[in-house]
Amino acid sequence: MDGTNKGGSGLAGVKALVFDVFGTVVDWRTSVIGDLTAFGQQKGIEADWAAFADAWRAGYAPGMDRVRKGERPWANIDVLHRERLDALLDQFGIENLSEAEKRHLNLAWHRLSGWPDTVPGLTRLKQRYIISTFSNGSVPCLVDTAKHAGLPWDAVFSADIVRHFKPDPETYLGVIAFFGLQPHEVMLVAAHNYDLRHGRAYGMRTAYVNRPTEYGPRQSKDLAAESDWDVVAGSMTELADRLCG
Amino acid sequence: MDGTNKGGSGLAGVKALVFDVFGTVVDWRTSVIGDLTAFGQQKGIEADWAAFADAWRAGYAPGMDRVRKGERPWANIDVLHRERLDALLDQFGIENLSEAEKRHLNLAWHRLSGWPDTVPGLTRLKQRYIISTFSNGSVPCLVDTAKHAGLPWDAVFSADIVRHFKPDPETYLGVIAFFGLQPHEVMLVAAHNYDLRHGRAYGMRTAYVNRPTEYGPRQSKDLAAESDWDVVAGSMTELADRLCG
Numbered sequence: 509m510d511g512t513n514k515g516g517s518g519l520a521g522v523k524a525l526v527f528d529v530f531g532t533v534v535d536w537r538t539s540v541i542g543d544l545t546a547f548g549q550q551k552g553i554e555a556d557w558a559a560f561a562d563a564w565r566a567g568y569a570p571g572m573d574r575v576r577k578g579e580r581p582w583a584n585i586d587v588l589h590r591e592r593l594d595a596l597l598d599q600f601g602i603e604n605l606s607e608a609e610k611r612h613l614n615l616a617w618h619r620l621s622g623w624p625d626t627v628p629g630l631t632r633l634k635q636r637y638i639i640s641t642f643s644n645g646s647v648p649c650l651v652d653t654a655k656h657a658g659l660p661w662d663a664v665f666s667a668d669i670v671r672h673f674k675p676d677p678e679t680y681l682g683v684i685a686f687f688g689l690q691p692h693e694v695m696l697v698a699a700h701n702y703d704l705r706h707g708r709a710y711g712m713r714t715a716y717v718n719r720p721t722e723y724g725p726r727q728s729k730d731l732a733a734e735s736d737w738d739v740v741a742g743s744m745t746e747l748a749d750r751l752c753g
Numbered sequence: 754m755d756g757t758n759k760g761g762s763g764l765a766g767v768k769a770l771v772f773d774v775f776g777t778v779v780d781w782r783t784s785v786i787g788d789l790t791a792f793g794q795q796k797g798i799e800a801d802w803a804a805f806a807d808a809w810r811a812g813y814a815p816g817m818d819r820v821r822k823g824e825r826p827w828a829n830i831d832v833l834h835r836e837r838l839d840a841l842l843d844q845f846g847i848e849n850l851s852e853a854e855k856r857h858l859n860l861a862w863h864r865l866s867g868w869p870d871t872v873p874g875l876t877r878l879k880q881r882y883i884i885s886t887f888s889n890g891s892v893p894c895l896v897d898t899a900k901h902a903g904l905p906w907d908a909v910f911s912a913d914i915v916r917h918f919k920p921d922p923e924t925y926l927g928v929i930a931f932f933g934l935q936p937h938e939v940m941l942v943a944a945h946n947y948d949l950r951h952g953r954a955y956g957m958r959t960a961y962v963n964r965p966t967e968y969g970p971r972q973s974k975d976l977a978a979e980s981d982w983d984v985v986a987g988s989m990t991e992l993a994d995r996l997c998g
Contacts, residue, residue, distance in 0.1 A: 586933070638896055638900070646933065647908065647931055647932060647933065648932060648933040648934075651883055651907050651908050651932070654907060655883070655907065661907075661908075662896050662899060662900065662906075662909075663892065663896050663906075663908070663909040664907075664908040664909070668931070669914055686892050686913070687892060687893060687896070688831070688891065688892065688893040689893075
């Protein structure tokens with residue numbers, strides 16, 4: 509046990525692990541680029557699909573922030589993704605797509621694949637803990653992705669349920685209440701330091717899983733744990749090693 | 754295909770199956786009687802545990818009705834079960850239980866087992882459909898029971914999420930919206946005709962699974978389908994035969 513982990517009795521009371529999904533559990537960037545590239549090849553459309561995927565994701569936080577600040581009524585991530593998609597198709601000069609094709613493209617975010625360690629790790633963790641999503645993704649996005657990637661969730665907790673996005677307090681407090689647990693009985697697993705900071709502030713246990721290529725080769729943040737999170741791991745299987753012995 | 758089933762193209766659009774749980778998926782009566790009997794043997798307490806279980810369940814609908822009618826604020830099924838438990842312990846003359854023992858007893862409703870056909874049927878249905886709970890049970894009850902009974906849900910939808918009990922409209926409309934689907938894309942699977950009547954009224958597809966011993970040997974209702982439900986089956990495996998071919 510290294511110095512960054514509290515370990516031992518501090519984690520003995522943990523009953524549920526709740527996982528950030530985009531980046532932590534699934535490799536959204538590789539998945540979306542692959543999905544867009546396949547679409548382009550099928551339709552004979554040339555574009556820098558990696559740049560398209562990155563630009564799409566770049567609209568994610570600003571889109572949620574407008575909801576979080578009350579500048580618009582609740583809109584879930586599928587709605588926000590679609591608005592951003594329409595703008596990007598215009599920006600990239602991709603024209604004449606049918607409504608069905610646009611819907612298909614938007615569902616790229618429902619066809620995400622796990623990191624190689626994801627399913628083996630989750631499968632082991634599920635033996636000892638309740639495992640659930642804790643994501644800004646919509647319920648359909650999380651359910652479809654779980655089917656696509658074979659993620660063995662015990663439950664799906666989404667921003668949709670509380671109609672708030674992380675890091676609004678309603679999400680952290682909401683997921684704890686959803687499972688009828690005390691904060692210290694819930695461990696947040698995330699590849700993002702900001703998420704863990706908020707979870708810890710509400711009394712949750714914290715596990716950082718390092719995903720230094722989530723944003724591709726030029727990723728500039730969340731390259732390492734930035735606090736003494738209860739567990740720091742390089743993969744979901746390493747997290748299972750730590751928690752399940 | 755018999756005359757009570759519409760079958761065919763009318764069901765081709767179904768994407769999600771949402772299951773009533775108590776009675777339809779799990780044999781709550783055998784489970785709770787077994788749990789209470791084991792407790793009694795361990796503690797040296799003699800009682801008619803079958804009568805106790807039946808009386809406990811008899812408080813279920815009236816307890817929810819007080820919430821549904823607005824006679825009290827939202828209280829989930831764990832709270833209602835506990836209130837009823839305390840009254841029944843008194844009524845049955847069972848005294849001197851510790852708070853931990855009472856909590857343990859109340860969690861009998863979290864340790865329910867499936868019918869013999871449940872897991873094989875759900876496992877096959879999950880290959881083709883999203884499968885989810887649609888239950889008045891609490892999230893902890895449904896998650897714990899799924900772990901206990903090995904139920905392979907894709908998602909857990911509970912009365913807790915909408916803070917309404919079936920048959921309030923918010924539950925049927927809520928589960929359809931939860932999955933982002935149209936009513937005809939959701940099939941309600943239940944052993945209770947009243948539940949299917951409500952589901953059909955909101956445009957859901959309907960599957961009746963006959964559970965004529967849910968309430969024991971003297972069951973007096975829901976002994977057969979009472980309408981032309983889209984599918985009528987004698988077990989979850991027969992439902993899988995009908996829907997998965």
